[in-house]
Amino acid sequence: MDEAPLNGVSAPGRVAAEGEGISIEELALAARNHGLPLEALRYEVTPPGLHYVLVHYDIPCIPDADAGPGPGPGADGWRLGVGGRVRTPLSLDLADLRALPAVTRRVTMECAGNGRARLAPRPVSQPWLVEAVGTADWTGVPLRTVLAEAGVLPEAVEAVFTGADHGVERGVEQDYRRSLPLPVATGTDPEVLLAYAMNGAPLPPQHGFPLRLVVPGWYGMAHVKWLRDITLADGPFTGFQQAVAYRYRRTAEDPGEPVTRIAPRALMVPPGFPDFMSRVRVVRPGPVRLEGRAWSGYGPVTRVEVSGDGGRTWADAEVAAREPGGWAWQAWSAPWTAVPGSHTLVVRATDAAGRSQPLEQPWNRGGFGNNLVQRVPVVVLPGDDRA
Amino acid sequence: MDEAPLNGVSAPGRVAAEGEGISIEELALAARNHGLPLEALRYEVTPPGLHYVLVHYDIPCIPDADAGPGPGPGADGWRLGVGGRVRTPLSLDLADLRALPAVTRRVTMECAGNGRARLAPRPVSQPWLVEAVGTADWTGVPLRTVLAEAGVLPEAVEAVFTGADHGVERGVEQDYRRSLPLPVATGTDPEVLLAYAMNGAPLPPQHGFPLRLVVPGWYGMAHVKWLRDITLADGPFTGFQQAVAYRYRRTAEDPGEPVTRIAPRALMVPPGFPDFMSRVRVVRPGPVRLEGRAWSGYGPVTRVEVSGDGGRTWADAEVAAREPGGWAWQAWSAPWTAVPGSHTLVVRATDAAGRSQPLEQPWNRGGFGNNLVQRVPVVVLPGDDRA
Known part of the structure; x- marks a missing residue:
């Protein structure tokens, strides 16, 4: 294909200039993708409807996607192909997949770009602040069940997953496509799923109807939506989303490291009530129970600390245990006494692998894995006329 | 209350300076509110999950809101009060409302601020581009049924609706509250609903669980969510959301005109496939069927015109008829031949009241009702190697 027509349509990645406001293009992505309030x-x-959503291109048109909950819409014409380095290539429809033993897993999913728009300098892409997360119960078939049925040949080292969404990115026309190393694809903890239901209902269109990959503990880019093909390959996949995007790099030339598991993060339900425009929180004086959720793709969160003074002093929060083998966030809570004046609340998670959220921003050119601690400015009202 | 503590938290409305990029505060609103892809x-x-959502403050915590679909969550402790200038004040729970004759209406809802971020100069608030719209089937009780039960006294002229969401806006601490003139509140076309179900399921938290007002044909600010009180008043309501916000004004001092019904608009499903970052559309050469939806709060859409050359020439699209008494959008479609090169597609609706979308931007200080025509830049690829 002559690439000239795409000049001006699809530019290379870039980093915003110092003081450069959010562009209309970044805003257009923020308006169509959804964060968790x-x-x-x-x-x-x-x-x-409150789970985060990031769609690279368009939500593809899969027939019957709008049929709504019920005994399984048909996804007319859709099939999942399983091929490449396998003994028996497969072509499965939804009924075939539903006939296999199903499991349900509660999984916290987060976009690898979460926190990007708080970076300085700011990588120009989907401008998440801190809200690209959500937790759902996913039901489906373990990937290794289907791979066992196909019979993976000994020379296979990766499984490559192709979605039905199609577009251009940084000059490259593509179907969305990602791979997993075979030991991850066939692992048991986490167990990778071919999910056809979310919270007990067929997948909504924006979450991958009729089928998506779920890779517990990994950032969202791995959970390929609108899945239509799995190909077993005898070498590492070098497609755009694997080798160009989703790498931790310092410079455009740096080959970088792949983005994989979710770095630890704790978030707080902002206390009190907000100002509409600034979102600053207004809190009445007195005792307040701070609460929120914490998660990590490297293991259970073992410690959550809270600061009421912008990070000068910290106190341990109570953290609920993670279900064994589970990959869902954990609830935490901590008491705090709201004293009139302005304060900055901060919360920080540490996981069983010893990873803690940084107090100073990490930085990479793609703006991935920015798990800088959340800072919540609050104004506590005087206690005058409400006693 | 001493207002000094809110200085710096809650600023007056303002208009962005020329060339001022989108601020982090505007981005934070775009990230937490949801547009329709x-x-x-x-x-x-x-x-x-794809219907637009605009929450002024926080989604309030109403017990059982997370119970999910099923035979009616209880909304423990929630009641709807009906009082003021009525013969018999009422206090109703969900079971009381469900016991009354129900109706279901398909309604297209749009935020009054849709299109705001495309204005120059840009009013600083929720920065919608064009995507703040959605259509749902709402089930509930006609408001006039409940008002008749309460017995509206002759001196009542307005009904004031109070939601459970609480916050600060432009320095004013408030529950979200709006009014309707009595003839609108008790009208039959449109018929105002007290809706407890959306698309056959209990309202999701972000759409007003357990009860919201639905005012077909009016912008979203009228459809009060998390409704907890209706008060009949003998004079016009002068609260913040009625007298300060949601008015068409040229200047901060201008008293302005109230924002009420939805101005006509047509939107197009962007053809072809997108570039991830610029969202510019890439289309293969040849015949293309353009399609989309059109709506107006002043009556049926009677004409949709499409331009393939940025608005120089226009052709009529086919427009589906609107259901009698219905307030849902109407499908439209038009043939277009994609010829290699760059083009700007434009679409324009006209309604039965003779209102057409403007080709030049309207402007008001709040950025309301900006129904400027949609312009969709497309690049059509050469037809070389794909024939």
């Missing part, structure tokens, strides 16, 4: 951290399972 | 215009009824 932070007060919805109060729900253990994110209610439908 | 334009490809979802393909669905007559917007799938759950």
Whole structure:
């Protein structure tokens, strides 16, 4: 294909200049993709429509996607191909997948770009602040069940997953495509799923109807939506989303390291009530129970600390245990006494692998894995006329 | 209350300076509120989670809001009060409301601020581009049924609706509250609903669980969510959301005109496939069927015109008829031949009241009702190697 027509349509990645405001292009992405309103951290399972959504291109048109909940819409014409280095290539429809033994897993999912728009300098892409997260119950078939049925040949080292969404990115026309190393694809902890239901209903269109990959503990880019093909390969996949995007790099030339598991993070339900425009929190004086959720893709969160003074002093929060083998966030809570004046609340998670959230921003050119601690400015009102 | 503590938290409304980029505060609103990804215009009824959402403050915590679909969550402790200038004040729970004769209406809802961020100069608030719209089937009790039960006294002229969401806006601490003139509140076309179900399921938290007002044909600010009180008043309501916000004004001092019904608009499902970052559309050469939806709060859309050359020439699209008494968008479609090169597609609606979308931007200080025509830049690829 002559690439000239795409000049001006699809530019290379870039970093915003110092003081450069959010562009209309970044805003257009923020308007069509969806974040979790932070007060919805109060729900253990994110209610439908509040889970974060990031769509690279368009939500593809899969027939029957709008049929709604019920005994399984048909996804007319859709099939999942399994091929490449396998003994028996497969072509499965939804009924075939539903006939296999199903499991349900509660999984916290986060976009690898979460926190990007708080970086300085700011990588120009989907401008998440801190809200690209959600938790759902996913039901489906373990990937290794289907791979066992196909019979993976000894020379296979990776499984490559292709979604039905199609677009251009940084000059490259593509279907969205990612791979997993075979030991991850066939692992048992986490157990990778081919999920056809979310919270007990067929997948909504924006979450991958009729089928998506779920890779517990990994950032969202691994959970390929609108999955239509799995190809077993005898070498590492070098497609755009693997070798160009989703790498931790310092410079455009740096080959970088792949983005994989979710770095630890704790978020707080912002206390009190907000100002509409600034979102600063207004809190009445007195005792307040701070609460939120914490998670990590490297293991259970073992410690959550809270600061009421911008990070000068810290106190341990209570943290709920993680379900064994589970990959969902954990509730935490801590008491705090609201004293009139301005304060900055900060919360910080540490996981069983010893990873803690940084107090100073990490930085990489793609703006991935920015798990800088959350800072919540609050104004506590005087206690005058309300006693 | 001493207002000094809110200085610096809650600023007056303002208009961005020339060339001023989108601020982090505007981005924070864009990240937590949700737009309709334009490809979802393909669905007559917007799938759950893709309908636009605008929350002024926080989604309030109403017990059982997370109980999910089923035979009616209880909304423990929640009641709807009906009082003021009525013969018999009422206090109703969900079971009381469900016991009354129910109706279901398909309604297209749009935020009054849709299009704000495309204005120059840009009013600083929730920065919608064009995507703050959605269509749902709302089930509930006609408001006039409940008002008749309470017995509206002759001196009542307005009904004032109070939601459970609480916050600060432009320095004013408030529960979200709006009024309707009595003839609108008790009208039959449109018929105002007290809705407890959306698309056959209990309202999701972000859409007003357990009860919201639905005012077909009016912008979203009228459809009060998390409704907890209706008070009949003998004079016009002068609260913040009625007398300060949601008015068409040229200057801060201008008393302005109230924002009420939805101005006509047509939107297109963007053809082809997008570039991830610029969202510019890439289209293969040849015949293309353009399609989308059009709506107006002043009556049926009677004409949709499409331009393939940025508005120099226009052709009529086919427009589906609106259901009698219905307030849902209407499908439209038009043929277009994609010829290699760069083009700007434009679409324009006209309604039965003779209102057409403007080709030059309207402007008001709040950025309300900006129904400027949609312009969709497309690049058509050469037809070389794909024939």
